[in-house]
Structure formats: C-alpha cells, structure tokens
Amino acid sequence: MTALEQLNTYLRRMELRLRLLAASRGTAIIAASALLLTVLLVWIANRFRFASDIVLPLRLLLFLVLATAVSFALAIPMFKLNRRWVTRLAERRVPGFGERLLTVSERPDPANPFTELVAEDAMRVAQEHQPEEFTKSRSLFGLFGSGVAAGAVLLWLIVAGPGYWGYGASLLWTGSAHAGKRPLYEVLVQPGDKTVRRKSDQLITAQLAGFSAHQVILHAKYAGAAKWETTAMQARPDANGYQFLFAGLSDAVEYYVQADASQSKHYQLAVRDLPGVKRVKVVLHYPAGLGLKDATEDPGGDIRAVAGTQADVSVLTDRPLPHGVLQLENGTKIGLSNGDGNWLTAHLPISKDGSYHVAALDSGEVIRISDDYFIEAKKDEPPSVKIVRPGGDPKVSPIEEVPVTVEAADDFGVESMELHYSVNGGPEQVVPLLKSKGAKEAQ
Numbered sequence: 001m002t003a004l005e006q007l008n009t010y011l012r013r014m015e016l017r018l019r020l021l022a023a024s025r026g027t028a029i030i031a032a033s034a035l036l037l038t039v040l041l042v043w044i045a046n047r048f049r050f051a052s053d054i055v056l057p058l059r060l061l062l063f064l065v066l067a068t069a070v071s072f073a074l075a076i077p078m079f080k081l082n083r084r085w086v087t088r089l090a091e092r093r094v095p096g097f098g099e100r101l102l103t104v105s106e107r108p109d110p111a112n113p114f115t116e117l118v119a120e121d122a123m124r125v126a127q128e129h130q131p132e133e134f135t136k137s138r139s140l141f142g143l144f145g146s147g148v149a150a151g152a153v154l155l156w157l158i159v160a161g162p163g164y165w166g167y168g169a170s171l172l173w174t175g176s177a178h179a180g181k182r183p184l185y186e187v188l189v190q191p192g193d194k195t196v197r198r199k200s201d202q203l204i205t206a207q208l209a210g211f212s213a214h215q216v217i218l219h220a221k222y223a224g225a226a227k228w229e230t231t232a233m234q235a236r237p238d239a240n241g242y243q244f245l246f247a248g249l250s251d252a253v254e255y256y257v258q259a260d261a262s263q264s265k266h267y268q269l270a271v272r273d274l275p276g277v278k279r280v281k282v283v284l285h286y287p288a289g290l291g292l293k294d295a296t297e298d299p300g301g302d303i304r305a306v307a308g309t310q311a312d313v314s315v316l317t318d319r320p321l322p323h324g325v326l327q328l329e330n331g332t333k334i335g336l337s338n339g340d341g342n343w344l345t346a347h348l349p350i351s352k353d354g355s356y357h358v359a360a361l362d363s364g365e366v367i368r369i370s371d372d373y374f375i376e377a378k379k380d381e382p383p384s385v386k387i388v389r390p391g392g393d394p395k396v397s398p399i400e401e402v403p404v405t406v407e408a409a410d411d412f413g414v415e416s417m418e419l420h421y422s423v424n425g426g427p428e429q430v431v432p433l434l435k436s437k438g439a440k441e442a443q
C-alpha cells in the first residue's frame with residue numbers, strides 16, 4: 001500500500017469517527033431538548049387543564065423547536081463534515097502536519113512523485129496522532145448513552161407515564177391521550193347529541209371531572225342564528241354538577257359547555273314534529289293467589305302494585321303514532337300496539353322498582369314524548385294481626401259475653417273483624433269485616 005493510500009485510509013477513519021461524534025452529540029442534544037421541553041410544556045398545559053386551544057399551540061411549538069434542534073445539532077454539522085473539513089481540523093490540531101494533509105487532499109495525484117513524498121512525510125506525523133486522539137471513545141459512548149437514556153425516558157413518559165405527566169406527554173406527541181384512558185380534566189355533558197319532540201323541554205347537565213371551575217357557561221346557537229348565546233348554568237340541587245333547561249324547543253340548536261378554560265365537545269339537539277301524550281290508562285292484573293279483582297287507574301301513569309302484577313298500559317296520543325314504545329329506565333323497550341283511534345297498548349310486567357316513559361321510534365332513534373312515570377313494586381308480605389279490644393286480660397263472669405275486635409293489615413290497607421266470646425261456650429258470633437287476603441288469614 002502506497003503512502004498516499006495509507007494517508008487516505010487514515011483520513012477516512014478520522015472522518016468516520018468525527019461523524020460518529022457529531023451524530024452522538026446531535027442525538028443527545030435532540031433527545032435532551034425534547035425531554036426537557038416536553039416536561040415544560042406539559043406543566044404549562046396542565047395549568048390550563050389541557051384545553052384544546054392551549055395544547056395545539058404547544059404542540060406546534062414542540063415540533064418547531066425539535067425541528068430547529070435537528071437542523072442545528074445534527075443535519076448542519078453532518079452536512080459540513082466532509083474530507084476538506086476533516087483535513088483542516090487535523091491541520092489545526094496537529095501543527096506538525098505543516099499543511100501536508102491539505103496538499104495531498106487537494107492534489108491527490110498518485111502519478112506525481114512529489115505527492116507520494118508529501119504523503120510519506122504526513123504519514124510519519126499521522127502515526128504519532130491516531131484518529132482516536134481527535135475523538136475519544138469515552139466521549140462517543142457518553143454522548144450516545146445520554147441520548148439513548150433521554151430518549152428512553154421520553155418514550156416511557158409518552159407510553160406509560162404516571163399522572164398528568166404521562167397524559168400530557170402523550171397528548172403533545174400523539175395528539176391523543178393513552179388508549180383506554182379518560183381525560184384527566186373533562187366536561188361531561190348529557191344528553192349529548194339527541195333528537196327531541198318539537199315544543200318539548202330538554203334538560204342539559206354538565207359535570208366537571210378532575211377539576212372545579214369558578215363559572216360554568218352554556219353556549220348555544222339556534223338554527224338560522226349567526227351568533228352564539230351564552231348563559232350561566234345553575235348548580236344541580238340534588239347532585240354534583242350543573243344544569244340548564246331548554247324550555248319549549250322549537251328549533252334545532254348546537255351547544256357546548258365551557259368551564260373556565262375547559263370546553264366540552266359540540267353537540268346537536270335536533271327537533272321532530274311528533275305526537276304528544278294526552279292520557280295514560282293502567283289496568284292492573286294482580287297475581288291469582290291474592291284473589292283480588294283487576295284495578296283500573298284512569299287517568300294513570302305511575303304504577304304501584306305487588307310484584308308479579310301484570311299491567312296493561314294504554315296511551316292516547318293527540319295524533320296517530322305509527323311506531324311507539326315504552327322505554328324502561330334500564331333501556332328495555334316494550335312495543336306499543338295500535339288500537340282504536342289513537343290508542344296504543346303495551347303489556348308491562350311489574351317485578352321491581354323503576355320508571356318508564358312513552359317514546360316514538362323515528363328513523364331508528366328513540367325519541368321521548370312523555371314525562372317519566374314511576375313503578376313501585378311492593379313485596380307480598382303476610383298480613384299482620386292485632387287484637388284491638390280488649391287491650392289486656394279482662395276478668396269476666398262465666399256467663400258474660402266478651403266482644404273481641406281483631407285488626408288485620410296487609411299491602412292493600414287495614415281492616416278489622418269483631419268476635420263475641422263467652423267463657424263457657426267459646427266464640428258465640430263471628431262478624432267478619434274484611435274481605436281481603438289478610439281478613440281470610442286472620443279468620
């Protein structure tokens with residue numbers, strides 16, 4: 001191998017190590033900058049409860065700073081690092097080269113004997129100054145390890161970081177929080193998107209998850225309106241959160257809730273022209289073991305009966321309702337069958353406490369058209385029997401007749417009976433005053 005070839009190999013080794021050093025330094029700077037900036041921006045975003053109008057500018061700032069760091073810490077240094085730059089660095093670091101490296105690199109003519117002589121002189125100096133002298137292995141490993149460590153911490157923070165640090169890091173880098181996790185700070189709004197009957201009322205509720213606010217505002221924009229209307233929501237009297245009532249909605253409305261700097265999603269309330277409920281009639285068929293006749297409640301709605309009772313619920317609407325259901329509080333739907341006129345009927349078994357309302361099926365959506373009606377399922381308890389008269393142990397003569405009044409109470413009320421006893425002959429007369437199940441058992 002000629003001296004020129006040896007010198008070229010020397011310069012290639014030096015260039016490679018300098019590139020490794022530049023790449024390690026750039027990676028460490030980029031990773032450390034990304035980690036520190038992420039922590040700072042997450043702290044700032046948390047101060048504003050990760051509001052979308054705050055997170056988006058912070059994300060843009062993060063990527064802008066990161067792009068700047070990549071440019072100045074990695075791309076530009078790697079672009080500048082060529083053979084001429086390496087040669088000049090070696091000349092500056094080792095004065096003994098006496099510009100021989102520059103001469104050889106600028107006129108690499110192997111056919112020129114002068115070039116070979118200059119290369120031989122330069123190689124004698126190069127043998128005393130190996131490429132490892134310009135880039136210490138300790139620096140390479142240190143910078144590379146620092147970059148890997150900072151990158152690993154940042155990756156862990158994004159994927160599985162605890163508390164708001166992990167939530168915010170994931171939000172900044174991916175645009176969404178950890179999969180399966182709810183937002184730390186959220187304005188929960190009910191009922192969200194919904195269709196309601198025209199001229200009906202709709203209650204909007206909002207609950208603040210993870211924070212409290214000085215003021216909770218509902219923003220609404222009605223169909224055809226150009227501006228948003230705002231109103232303060234009131235604290236719910238019976239639960240945590242806030243509420244607002246849209247009374248007599250006649251037009252569709254878009255709405256959202258703002259709690260200080262946090263906002264909910266935007267929702268739509270659509271309106272439909274649907275029938276209204278004029279009257280509800282309930283016929284109760286009690287369990288056969290009670291021996292009770294059917295009871296009719298007209299007008300009715302709320303149902304109070306012994307568990308096991310079968311209720312026939314009839315609904316009269318102000319105009320025909322092609323597809324109607326009774327919607328129970330657990331989501332169960334019981335279809336309403338069309339009857340005479342605008343009457344509809346459904347069979348409702350009474351097994352436990354709950355509630356129901358009348359709804360219309362419109363394009364596959366269940367739309368409420370009545371208020372809630374409550375269901376109270378009473379347990380069939382045995383009657384309680386109490387002797388009302390005489391109250392204690394009376395002293396009577398053998399021929400004296402003693403009137404005894406017995407009172408029985410069951411699920412259907414309190415009734416009594418009177419018995420006439422004589423000491424010698426036992427009961428002389430029984431006057432039953434009660435005809436319910438309790439009375440029969442008392443007798």
